[in-house]
Amino acid sequence: MSRRGGPSVLAIVLAGGEGKRLMPLTADRAKPAVPFGGIYRLIDFALSNIANSGFLKMVVLTQYKSHSLDRHIAKAWRMSTMLGNYVAPVPAQQRRGKQWFAGSADAIYQSLNLIHDEKPDIVVVVGADHVYRMDFAQMVDRHIESGARASVAAIRQPIELADQFGVIELAEGGGQKIGAFREKPSDPVGLADAPHEILASMGNYVFDTDALVEAVTTDADNANSKHDMGGDIIPAFVDKGEAYAYDFRDNDIPGVTDRDFGYWRDVGTIDSFYDSHMDLVSIHPIFNLYNYAWPIRTSDVGYPPAKFVHGASDRSGMATGSMISPGCIVSGSVIGNSVLSTNVKVHSFAQVDDAILMDNVEIGRSCRIRRAIIDKDVYVPDNASIGLNHDDDRARGFTVTESGITVVGKGTVIPA
Numbered sequence: 001m002s003r004r005g006g007p008s009v010l011a012i013v014l015a016g017g018e019g020k021r022l023m024p025l026t027a028d029r030a031k032p033a034v035p036f037g038g039i040y041r042l043i044d045f046a047l048s049n050i051a052n053s054g055f056l057k058m059v060v061l062t063q064y065k066s067h068s069l070d071r072h073i074a075k076a077w078r079m080s081t082m083l084g085n086y087v088a089p090v091p092a093q094q095r096r097g098k099q100w101f102a103g104s105a106d107a108i109y110q111s112l113n114l115i116h117d118e119k120p121d122i123v124v125v126v127g128a129d130h131v132y133r134m135d136f137a138q139m140v141d142r143h144i145e146s147g148a149r150a151s152v153a154a155i156r157q158p159i160e161l162a163d164q165f166g167v168i169e170l171a172e173g174g175g176q177k178i179g180a181f182r183e184k185p186s187d188p189v190g191l192a193d194a195p196h197e198i199l200a201s202m203g204n205y206v207f208d209t210d211a212l213v214e215a216v217t218t219d220a221d222n223a224n225s226k227h228d229m230g231g232d233i234i235p236a237f238v239d240k241g242e243a244y245a246y247d248f249r250d251n252d253i254p255g256v257t258d259r260d261f262g263y264w265r266d267v268g269t270i271d272s273f274y275d276s277h278m279d280l281v282s283i284h285p286i287f288n289l290y291n292y293a294w295p296i297r298t299s300d301v302g303y304p305p306a307k308f309v310h311g312a313s314d315r316s317g318m319a320t321g322s323m324i325s326p327g328c329i330v331s332g333s334v335i336g337n338s339v340l341s342t343n344v345k346v347h348s349f350a351q352v353d354d355a356i357l358m359d360n361v362e363i364g365r366s367c368r369i370r371r372a373i374i375d376k377d378v379y380v381p382d383n384a385s386i387g388l389n390h391d392d393d394r395a396r397g398f399t400v401t402e403s404g405i406t407v408v409g410k411g412t413v414i415p416a
């Protein structure tokens, strides 16, 4: 789809990540399908950014445990009147026989037919694992102005995190040309003006179509390659002097204030996932879901409004400092500092604090829940407690992080 007068752009969303560090939330779903913020899935942020950028032709490359991802895309995005049929999930083509799950560059290689069919001028490739707002159209404009064949979105990060990122070193001469790119280095060098920071790749790229096709085709024949965008493809462009960095600080988003300017968060661990939810329910969250100038879209869940009733207790159910999704019923119980996804029921005399409760969770009478994440379809029987005694939590098979967050996996049956 081309913006008026602009180049034609195809957006490819890499959505095959395993998300091992998010276990048990990724036990049977890919990381981009992990529920976030009550009504969203992680992939909604990437897809909303692309749609808001004006790029309505997008394909989502799914590989790993993609069932719930496919379902979500069909419900939330393929049926969307705005996008018509443009969002298409594309499973692995299995061109490599058994070896169908390889790196992200292989996923693009296996789907080259889509690029050949579409014949875009530019291909925008984005990950699906992060929470942020970004206008990719501005990055495409800068890509074209710079004469780059490949552009890499870049953000400063603490040097301790270098081994989680592709680290960019700009070429000498003061421009945005990339001089070196090392994927997850263990011996990073800090920036000249900020020795405790590095310039990290955000895993979002803009390519001239012919250059991308050639790069992934050449890479596919390379037996020494891991077929990884960050590990193999970008370094190859850097070697040829054709890669430029795009500074995320130049990205100007409507409605974004000083506070959330530059917000980009990998919710790749339970702790970061939990913390970003606690940010959402804080008085002045850094990431503002209520910025309608750059809306984050998801499926229309079709549930009735959340409801607060007396139930068996002598006072009404209530929630403070919380986000309560449609379909929830809070009956004679108290919720504080929590995020409730759709269709959650909390019964009388229960107390839920600092928690994330996902779809269809039901909390029985007089339960106590604290600092916990409870995944979908879990029934917590009357009088149970979760998050108050970690030994007890572990004995029941729940995951407890070092920082003391208890995670109950999807569909776990908790004995009475």
Ligand code: ADQ
Binding pocket: 013, 014, 015, 016, 017, 018, 031, 032, 061, 062, 063, 101, 102, 103, 104, 107, 126, 127, 128, 129, 164, 165, 166, 167, 183, 200, 201, 202, 203, 228, 229, 230, 231, 266
């Ligand atoms: P990682 O996130 O570690 O680093 P990767 O695991 O390849 O890299 O994930 C990148 C994206 O590709 C994710 O959205 C993931 O879901 C998806 N993906 C991975 N393998 C896939 C496959 N076979 N098919 C489809 N999708 C797949 C990357 C870059 C770093 C950069 C960080 C930023 O390699 O250079 O710094 O992202 O977080």
